[in-house]
Amino acid sequence: MKIFFMWLLALSITFAADATIDVIKKVDTLPSLAVEDASVKYDNAFKMQFYKMLVADLNVLSIFNVDGSYRNVDFDASNVVVENKDMQYVLRYKMFEGDAGSFNVELKLFKANGVVLTKSYKANKNDFYMFISHAMAYDVNEYMGEPSVEWMKKKVIFSKNTTPKKTEIVVSDYTLTYQHTIIAGGFNIFPKWANQEQTSFYFTSLDSKKPTLKQLDIKTGQTKVLMSSDGMMICSDVSADSTKLLVTMAPSGQPDVYLYNTNTKKSSKITNYSGIDVGGQFLDDNTVVFVSNRLGYPNVFSQKINSGAVEQMIFYGKSNSACSVNGEYIVYKARESSDSFSGNTFNLHLISTKTDFIRRLTATGVNEFPRFSKDGDAILFIKNYMSQSSIGIIRLNHDKNYLFPLKSGKIQSMDW
């Protein structure tokens, strides 16, 4: 009997660390949490806007069963409202206006009628309320001792098609609630953050005679040209130290993956195949993962940067045309149905390079452009379904997906 329990324990520890294993029925065991608004300032419409944002953020944390009932209370009341007395956690907040119209929020987290966490937040104006909400959820998650959700505070950059040959590049929060158009009017695609601080980004301009890779500094507003190539010129990945880029170029009409050094400004060819090699991603300092049609259909391969040996990474699906890498995990897009235009065409799958497990992450629509968060905790992706373009987020360890629709336009590509 003791041996059996030891075996069961070992099994659970082994599988607990594997993100390709599905988590089922975990929702029943999550602690309950209610939200109480103690704000006096601001109109009811804005109060509800903030409340809904906060509830959405807390839901995305995936560590609570969040009660969606809106409750008013005095901020200094010692007890939670009577309707929430059976809740395991109650989050109470108060919004108020500070100096020069600043937007301020105070937070209290109750557990068993005692305050266990207090925090204060401030933004220049209430237009940035969503970032305060994200920060509050981040802090609650930290208090709960869960793995960091740093990605929640990161900015998303995406390009969207507006009209033929016209796009806009937009910076947003991860829910698309805040949106600020950085570049409008041209044909600019594939934006990619240039550094961890998200102070500048690369993008491809198709307005010139040849596709041109440019970099825009958000703080100064200045744009510089890096290089151009006939056919294609796309920045696919940026190394963790921001000094190396993986770019797709096609100077002779053959798209291949190149390594570009931002210090020396020199590029070198990594892949060499007469068909399609695109979408390079750093697996580690010496290895890249990329999409190639060298088997007659798009699939994911890896190659050492200084070696020509190519290894097939995915053995499932006959059309795997995009991927994102984080440590041992690869998330990839696969066309699953034989009917090219059926309603269930492209789904995301997760594999581990160390096991044979495959986990299907989406079920309906066209799901593409998967992007791991830096810590690998979440995957951001684009979903196009029923003429609606959305950004989706998958919490791997919680087996939950959330969608945030775009009001207009179609998302072309995005980075996180």
Added chain:
Amino acid sequence: MKNIILSSVAVAVLVFSGCSSKEPSVDGSATQATDSSNAMSGSESMESRIAGLEKKLSSIYFDFDKFNIRSDMQSALTTDASVVKTEASDLTVKLEGNCDEWGSDEYNFALGLKRATTVKDALIASGVDASKVTMVSNGEGNPVCSDKTKDCWSKNRRVDFKLLP
């Protein structure tokens, strides 16, 4: 004041170092090329001549996920090559590869480029000067039809001919 000047110099160095790279795969003349084409666009006669010639050039259409020339497109391609070799022989041909809406990732852009490459190869085989042909992929970003039908999607899987001075 000194700080302002130093900042300006630093910015200038950044801009010029980005534009003057001599790496073989890098085309530092892209900006200049754009400028010269803009200058030429002031000529109305050239514009109208180009517009007239472009009307004679037919788009080449492709099957889903394919970049080989269909048999029913051979005739159009032969006519296109003839126009490029004769009436438009002094102009640069820009082949724009396009895709349907099924996928906005790099692979889809590469598919558009391979379509343009196939057309370029056919033009060269017909005697067109390779140095007069440039290519770009618009991916799904330049649709001529936005309905959700197979017929509409087939109109977007194409290579367009554009002429540059």
